[in-house]
């Protein structure tokens with residue numbers, strides 16, 4: 084089976100062009116290709132498929148095989164893939180996801196997409212602002228935001244010192260979140276700049292999370308910590324998030340997408 088490895092600020096996935104390939108069991112395949120020792124190595128698997136209602140459709144699976152509604156870094160890479168590989172012939176188009184249809188705008192250089200802006204839609208507040216929670220016997224406060232997939236945002240100093248491998252699973256699987264959750268740990272630097280680490284549902288710590296950055300920007304503006312446009316610094320790079328709060332209510336995420344390499348694997352040998 085042919086695949087393409089792509090990354091959006093270090094959040095890396097294996098992409099399969101399902102205009103040409105057929106994947107029988109994507110959940111199982113995601114676990115296999117994601118393995119960084121026995122597979123290709125990635126944070127999960129994304130299928131790029133034909134759509135009846137948009138220009139293409141994406142299906143995204145975490146490294147543990149669970150399916151998510153949306154992936155911010157993934158959808159920018161899907162945008163780059165369909166543009167660069169000429170599956171679309173325009174710089175603005177729609178991608179169908181489990182969280183609805185998202186509109187993408189490509190900034191191109193020499194026929195290749197270098198930057199992509201995604202209309203992430205209208206965010207939904209899923210907690211009080213803030214909501215107290217006790218995790219592993221320690222008191223925290225979070226703001227819950229859904230951008231199609233669930234996020235819990237925590238503000239604190241010293242995010243670089245967090246031992247996410249140890250504490251992340253308890254945040255992800257707390258009974259308050261029956262569907263599990265993605266968790267973002269935020270340091271506010273200024274009114275227009277925040278730093279973030281993320282523990283992703285189904286994949287653990289990743290170098291970046293586009294939906295997480297979007298949800299964190301919304302939570303930060305909502306709680307008066309920042310303005311409606313912020314730069315979010317993640318482990319693998321920066322994203323710009325603009326919330327058109329007083330207009331359409333939609334949030335826009337802008338950032339890069341990179342094709343790393345293409346290859347082929349024998350599905351029976353994974």
Ligand SMILES: N[C@@H](CCC[C@H](N)C(=O)O)C(=O)O
Pocket residue numbers: 094145150151152153154155156157232233265283284285286289291292293294295
């Ligand atoms: N890395 C992604 C989010 C992937 C899905 C997430 N782990 C979930 O289960 O909701 C992003 O860039 O948004």
